[in-house]
Amino acid sequence: xxxxxxxxxxxxxxxxxxxxxxxxxxxxxxxxxxxxxxxxxxxxxxxxxxxxxxxxxxxxxxxxxxxxxxxxxxxxxxxxxxxxxxxxxxxxxxxxxxxxxxxxxxxxxxxxxxxxxxxxxxxxxxxxxxxxxxxxxxxxxxxxxxxxxxxxxxxxxxxxxxxxxxxxxxxxxxxxxxxxxxxxxxxxxxxxxxxxxxxxxxxxxxxxxxxxxxxxxxxxxxxxxxxxxxxxxxxxxxxxxxxxxxxxxxxxxxxxxxxxxxxxxxxxxxxxxxxxxxxxxxxxxxxxxxxxxxxxxxxxxxxxxxxxxxxxxxxxxxxxxxxxx
Amino acid sequence: xxxxxxxxxxxxxxxxxxxxxxxxxxxxxxxxxxxxxxxxxxxxxxxxxxxxxxxxxxxxxxxxxxxxxxxxxxxxxxxxxxxxxxxxxxxxxxxxxxxxxxxxxxxxxxxxxxxxxxxxxxxxxxxxxxxxxxxxxxxxxxxxxxxxxxxxxxxxxxxxxxxxxxxxxxxxxxxxxxxxxxxxxxxxxxxxxxxxxxxxxxxxxxxxxxxxxxxxxxxxxxxxxxxxxxxxxxxxxxxxxxxxxxxxxxxxxxxxxxxxxxxxxxxxxxxxxxxxxxxxxx
Numbered sequence: 023x024x025x026x027x028x029x030x031x032x033x034x035x036x037x038x039x040x041x042x043x044x045x046x047x048x049x050x051x052x053x054x055x056x057x058x059x060x061x062x063x064x065x066x067x068x069x070x071x072x073x074x075x076x077x078x079x080x081x082x083x084x085x086x087x088x089x090x091x092x093x094x095x096x097x098x099x100x101x102x103x104x105x106x107x108x109x110x111x112x113x114x115x116x117x118x119x120x121x122x123x124x125x126x127x128x129x130x131x132x133x134x135x136x137x138x139x140x141x142x143x144x145x146x147x148x149x150x151x152x153x154x155x156x157x158x159x160x161x162x163x164x165x166x167x168x169x170x171x172x173x174x175x176x177x178x179x180x181x182x183x184x185x186x187x188x189x190x191x192x193x194x195x196x197x198x199x200x201x202x203x204x205x206x207x208x209x210x211x212x213x214x215x216x217x218x219x220x221x222x223x224x225x226x227x228x229x230x231x232x233x234x235x236x237x238x239x240x241x242x243x244x245x246x247x248x249x250x251x252x253x254x255x256x257x258x259x260x261x262x263x264x265x266x267x268x269x270x271x272x273x274x275x276x277x278x279x280x281x282x283x284x285x286x287x288x289x290x291x292x293x294x295x296x297x298x299x300x301x302x303x304x305x306x307x308x309x310x311x312x313x314x315x316x317x318x319x320x321x322x323x324x325x326x327x328x329x330x331x332x333x334x335x336x337x338x339x340x341x342x343x344x345x346x347x
Numbered sequence: 348x349x350x351x352x353x354x355x356x357x358x359x360x361x362x363x364x365x366x367x368x369x370x371x372x373x374x375x376x377x378x379x380x381x382x383x384x385x386x387x388x389x390x391x392x393x394x395x396x397x398x399x400x401x402x403x404x405x406x407x408x409x410x411x412x413x414x415x416x417x418x419x420x421x422x423x424x425x426x427x428x429x430x431x432x433x434x435x436x437x438x439x440x441x442x443x444x445x446x447x448x449x450x451x452x453x454x455x456x457x458x459x460x461x462x463x464x465x466x467x468x469x470x471x472x473x474x475x476x477x478x479x480x481x482x483x484x485x486x487x488x489x490x491x492x493x494x495x496x497x498x499x500x501x502x503x504x505x506x507x508x509x510x511x512x513x514x515x516x517x518x519x520x521x522x523x524x525x526x527x528x529x530x531x532x533x534x535x536x537x538x539x540x541x542x543x544x545x546x547x548x549x550x551x552x553x554x555x556x557x558x559x560x561x562x563x564x565x566x567x568x569x570x571x572x573x574x575x576x577x578x579x580x581x582x583x584x585x586x587x588x589x590x591x592x593x594x595x596x597x598x599x600x601x602x603x604x605x606x607x608x609x610x611x612x613x614x615x616x617x618x619x620x621x622x623x624x625x626x627x628x629x
Contacts, residue, residue, distance in 0.1 A: 087629065092629040093628045122441050126437035128361070139357065143357060
């Protein structure tokens with residue numbers, strides 16, 4: 023991907039607008055000489071759930087703020103539904119629902135008043151109670167928002183994002199700081215919106231969350247995008263192999279000698295009673311047999327598929343090593 | 348940039364309703380009523396006549412020394428965190444994620460806050476003025492109405508300054524510091540200008556003896572909103588004495604002149620506020 027320094031170079035804008043809900047190209051933002059986001063480009067396809075993943079401080083929030091026109095980037099362009107966020111913000115945000123990372127409403131207002139206010143900003147007629155019912159907040163319709171718990175505030179955030187039934191959603195860390203009960207409700211809501219045809223862009227530092235929800239993910243680290251693909255394709259790229267976990271008592275930190283010279287063993291580590299062996303899956307039977315033959319007592323055997331976490335750690339480490347060189 | 352009136356109105360209405368709900372408007376109006384009546388009582392006591400309350404002129408003479416400090420304070424409290432506070436809490440990021448532009452949001456906020464100030468001032472001083480008029484007679488009613496107008500102008504001036512600083516400060520705490528600076532500016536100015544007067548050969552005796560003050564001394568009044576306000580109110584009532592001293596401002600310093608200069612003080616910070624807010628990273 024080449025760097026886009028100016029707003030030219032988007033001759034395909036009208037064409038991609040139909041299939042890409044969000045396009046970010048060459049986004050760069052510096053704060054006092056520190057590069058927070060460096061030449062980030064990705065596209066979110068219409069109808070998908072797209073995960074935006076990265077450790078805290080990697081540039082996720084800066085990217086999202088720039089996507090929404092809250093920041094003025096030093097370079098790059100962002101289009102939502104084909105409209106330039108910086109040139110034509112109203113058109114870009116007209117069919118968009120946003121859940122910011124730090125939800126903050128006006129404490130004095132009730133949820134009904136809050137939703138009415140935001141509906142006015144979008145110039146649409148709504149039934150606030152219907153929206154509250156959809157997120158399960160109808161019981162608190164007349165309470166002041168200032169008395170809400172974090173989970174309730176977040177659900178109200180989801181409700182306001184749904185005003186006008188937009189076709190594109192941006193959720194910034196939608197599950198952060200929520201207990202499992204609320205997490206599930208928010209996750210179900212995101213799935214339901216997507217099932218109705220909405221495109222969802224969602225940022226998270228929680229890998230498990232992204233893995234269960236997203237079709238594709240982008241990984242950002244140190245302000246640079248290090249990968250964009252499906253979770254399974256990323257696993258292959260990162261060469262993270264499935265692992266075999268064996269429970270073997272009495273190892274005392276020593277990998278059994280029989281594994282040292284065994285063909286097909288990529289690596290073997292011991293932690294407590296757990297011996298972890300990385301290999302191609304077809305070598306597993308041989309490995310177990312060799313261990314049994316050598317008199318090693320095995321209490322349990324478990325195969326572990328690579329998780330997004332493995333991929334993530336692998337890619338971030340690779341990118342940091344590359345940066346250090 | 349196209350400005351959608353409905354968005355401006357929605358934001359203004361919300362801002363105004365917020366201050367009705369938390370009873371700020373009621374509290375402010377009550378303070379103004381009480382102040383007016385107390386000032387009138389003081390004036391009545393001084394005059395030593397039959398009436399308990401002093402007339403409108405005496406009332407305003409006692410009133411402006413406190414109102415010209417209180418109104419700026421209220422305006423600063425209303426506006427100092429308009430942008431910075433909501434940027435810090437995250438509320439602004441949510442509003443700006445909607446199909447709105449920043450000019451509309453700032454116009455709405457200003458409209459809402461200005462309405463709070465205008466409504467509280469008109470009702471507070473209005474009711475106070477009616478009480479004084481009923482008890483002590485209706486002389487100088489026109490001048491008192493001018494005083495209400497000048498009080499509103501002073502409020503808008505400080506609101507405009509406070510809102511401007513809220514667009515360039517990033518935290519509530521720095522906004523407070525800016526508010527304190529704005530508030531004390533007129534007092535700093537007084538000390539400064541008097542210092543220069545003494546340093547350039549003026550003496551306290553000359554001043555007390557009613558010697559004409561140098562031209563630059565009067566000219567520099569345009570730098571001090573509180574002094575402009577007080578001068579304008581005294582002109583409106585034709586008062587030429589304050590604290591027992593004769594004060595005769597130069598001929599050009601009419602109410603119209605002082606109002607015009609104060610309007611510049613309202614408009615310039617506002618233009619700067621719109622400019623700074625559009626460039627700001629939230």
